Amino acid sequence: MSPDFSPIWVSLKTAFTATALVLVLGLAAAAWRLHRRSRLWELLDGALLLPLVLPPTVVGFFLLVLFGRTGPLGRLLWRFGVTVVFSWPATVIAATVVTFPLMYLIARGALEQVESSTLDAARTLGSSEWEVFLRVALPLAWPGILAGTVLAFARALGEFGATLMLAGNIPGRTETIPVAIFFAIEAGDTRHALGWAAVVLVISLATLAAMGAWTRYQRAYLVRGPVRAERSQRGA
Amino acid sequence: MRRLTVWCATVSLGLFLAVAGPPARAVAGPPTRILVSAAASLKDALTNIGREFKRARPDLSVELNFGASGTLAVQIEQGAPVDVFVSASTEQMDELAAKNMLLAGTRVNLLQNRLVLIAPQGTSTVTSFGDLEHAQVRVVAMGDPRSVPAGAYAQQVLTALGIYDAVRRKTVLATDVRQVLAAVETGSADAGLVYATDAALSRRVRVVMEAPAGTHQPIVYPAAVLSASSRPDAARAFVLYLGSADAIAVFANYGFQPATR
Numbered sequence: 001m002s003p004d005f006s007p008i009w010v011s012l013k014t015a016f017t018a019t020a021l022v023l024v025l026g027l028a029a030a031a032w033r034l035h036r037r038s039r040l041w042e043l044l045d046g047a048l049l050l051p052l053v054l055p056p057t058v059v060g061f062f063l064l065v066l067f068g069r070t071g072p073l074g075r076l077l078w079r080f081g082v083t084v085v086f087s088w089p090a091t092v093i094a095a096t097v098v099t100f101p102l103m104y105l106i107a108r109g110a111l112e113q114v115e116s117s118t119l120d121a122a123r124t125l126g127s128s129e130w131e132v133f134l135r136v137a138l139p140l141a142w143p144g145i146l147a148g149t150v151l152a153f154a155r156a157l158g159e160f161g162a163t164l165m166l167a168g169n170i171p172g173r174t175e176t177i178p179v180a181i182f183f184a185i186e187a188g189d190t191r192h193a194l195g196w197a198a199v200v201l202v203i204s205l206a207t208l209a210a211m212g213a214w215t216r217y218q219r220a221y222l223v224r225g226p227v228r229a230e231r232s233q234r235g236a
Numbered sequence: 237m238r239r240l241t242v243w244c245a246t247v248s249l250g251l252f253l254a255v256a257g258p259p260a261r262a263v264a265g266p267p268t269r270i271l272v273s274a275a276a277s278l279k280d281a282l283t284n285i286g287r288e289f290k291r292a293r294p295d296l297s298v299e300l301n302f303g304a305s306g307t308l309a310v311q312i313e314q315g316a317p318v319d320v321f322v323s324a325s326t327e328q329m330d331e332l333a334a335k336n337m338l339l340a341g342t343r344v345n346l347l348q349n350r351l352v353l354i355a356p357q358g359t360s361t362v363t364s365f366g367d368l369e370h371a372q373v374r375v376v377a378m379g380d381p382r383s384v385p386a387g388a389y390a391q392q393v394l395t396a397l398g399i400y401d402a403v404r405r406k407t408v409l410a411t412d413v414r415q416v417l418a419a420v421e422t423g424s425a426d427a428g429l430v431y432a433t434d435a436a437l438s439r440r441v442r443v444v445m446e447a448p449a450g451t452h453q454p455i456v457y458p459a460a461v462l463s464a465s466s467r468p469d470a471a472r473a474f475v476l477y478l479g480s481a482d483a484i485a486v487f488a489n490y491g492f493q494p495a496t497r
Contacts, residue, residue: 069423085424086375086408168408168419169380186411187382188310 006172007180008199010091011157014176018095018156023149025096026103030111031133052101059098060165067093067166090167091174095156103152110144111137143214150211157203267297268470271317273308274300275324275385275457276412277349277431281490282322285483289474296470304412306383312337312462319471322346322459322478324413324431325385329458339468342461345495346478347487349455350432351389351447356423357440364445365393368427369402376407377416377425386413389452390429396451417441431455433491456495 029048033041051059067074067084077084084090114137122136138145160178167174169183177196184193274282279302286298301308301318309328312318313335323329326345332338355362361372368376379387387409394400410416413430420428421440428441435443459478461471477483484494 083374086419168375168424169410170375170406170408172405174408183380183383183409183411186304186307186310187380188306188313189382 004171007175007177007196010088010172010174011176011178014088014091014095014163015153015157017092018099018159019149019153021092021096022099022103022152022156023145026100026107026148026152027138027145029100029104030107031137033108034111035129048104049101051098052105056098056159056161057165060094060162063094063097063162063166085166086168086170086174088167088173091163091176094162094166095159098159098162099152099155102155103148106148106151107141107145110141110148113144114140146214147211150207150214154204154207157200267295268467269297269299270319270465270467270470270474271299271301272320272322272474273312273316273318274302274320274322275305275308276302276414277324277386277434278302278322278457279414280437281433281487281492285478285486288482288486289477292477293473296473298474302412304379304384306380306385307411310383315464317464317466318462319465319467320459320461320474322457323385324349324455324457325388325453326456326458327385327388329460332460332462337463339461339463339465339471342472342475344459344475344479345456346459347457348493348495349457349491351386351393351429351452351455352432352435353427353444353447354417354420354430354435354441355427355444356420356425357442359423359426359442362427362444365397365399365448368394369399373426374406375419375425376403377410377419377428378407379413379416379429380409380411384410384412385455386416386429386431389447389455392452393429393447397448436491457492 033045054062064085065071067077067090069075069078069083069085074084084093118140119132119136122132127136158178159176160182163174163176164179164182169175169179175183177200181193181196181200184190184196272282272286279300282300282302286300289296289298303311305323305325305328308318308321309323309331312321312332321329321332329338329343333343353362353365353368361367361370367373378390379385381387381391391400394403408419408425410419413434416425416428417430417434417438419425420430421438427444429447432443432446435441459475461468461475465471487494
């Protein structure tokens with residue numbers, strides 16, 4: 001049987017897509033959270049952070065209940081001819097849900113670190129809230145957010161429990177590397193299991209190397225950052 | 237200082253609770269415990285038989301471990317302390333025999349089964365094996381042929397019918413045959429391949445048709461005692477019981493046929 005490298009492509013496609021989604025959603029949630037401090041948000045926080053503390057299989061179970069044939073979202077999507085369970089988008093949904101709390105916390109932390117006096121200065125100079133966020137807060141918080149993105153990618157790549165429950169193992173479509181490893185071990189196929197583990201090791205080492213390089217760059221950026229922010233305000 | 241004392245006390249309590257167990261029962265010696273690894277498809281029947289056996293032999297305690305036969309064989313090969321192995325295929329038993337892991341003279345063919353194509357109750361898209369190729373059938377559930385005998389038999393059937401390559405692209409592989417049943421029950425899969433005995437257990441699936449004769453190897457369930465068993469006599473007694481009239485009757489209730497001797 002010719003070697004099947006599809007799990008690598010499935011994993012990478014899923015991880016990149018999930019990371020992109022989580023970046024946008026996490027940033028949006030963090031920005032809103034810091035903008036509006038209300039009781040509602042404090043309650044919502046608990047719900048948003050839940051997938052971080054729940055075992056992935058439980059998250060997978062909840063997603064299955066939600067998106068299954070008899071679930072609320074499942075039935076709604078069924079009317080449009082869309083089935084989520086056992087499909088590639090399911091791998092993305094599972095990875096996104098599990099990774100979102102991580103990105104949300106890190107983005108929030110990074111944005112909170114930005115000195116409010118800098119933001120207020122921008123406001124007094126006439127910037128709208130959008131501009132304050134996009135042109136002042138975000139560039140200053142970027143190092144932390146990027147670190148969060150790398151972590152999110154690693155988490156999305158390694159996601160297993162929720163993925164297996166919602167997306168199943170469809171070789172070539174939803175079989176990610178962790179799923180491939182699990183099934184290989186079940187079948188006593190240690191050769192393939194080791195092979196996949198080696199692939200994940202290489203990707204993880206590359207990610208760590210990238211993070212290391214980024215940290216060194218970040219130290220320089222932290223000095224340049226505030227200066228750049230002031231400059232753009234003076235010009236506006 | 238006070239916090240340190242509280243912390244030490246908590247840790248000590250925790251360790252104590254972990255080490256001390258529930259109070260020992262005042263019984264005349266604990267029952268001999270045997271671990272039986274059996275194919276997932278035998279779950280209901282064997283649980284029943286296990287209870288009957290306990291009544292017949294209260295001095296023995298049977299622990300049942302269910303899963304895909306391939307996975308169970310891997311566990312045994314890796315040193316799991318299993319006393320009796322009941323597989324859904326001769327392949328796994330042969331593997332263990334080749335590695336001299338079976339106790340001589342204890343291997344016996346117990347049961348036979350049939351493979352069926354099932355679909356969720358209330359659907360009508362699938363009416364035959366040929367329908368599996370249609371685009372309307374989005375997902376077909378089957379066991380992973382590498383570790384689940386039901387999956388291996390399913391692969392044999394689909395290959396014999398010439399539709400394996402077409403259907404392969406939409407198969408979702410499960411780690412045991414009961415997962416396949418669950419996938420079809422919930423409607424997540426449009427069709428699935430399970431044993432006739434599994435299909436009979438659920439009202440949420442309908443049997444579309446049985447695998448045509450000759451499309452797969454005969455489904456035989458062998459049982460044996462493992463040579464590494466530390467309680468071979470108890471294990472032998474259990475295997476003998478599995479072949480007894482009482483046990484065969486229970487198996488028959490669930491749809492298993494006795495193996496042709």
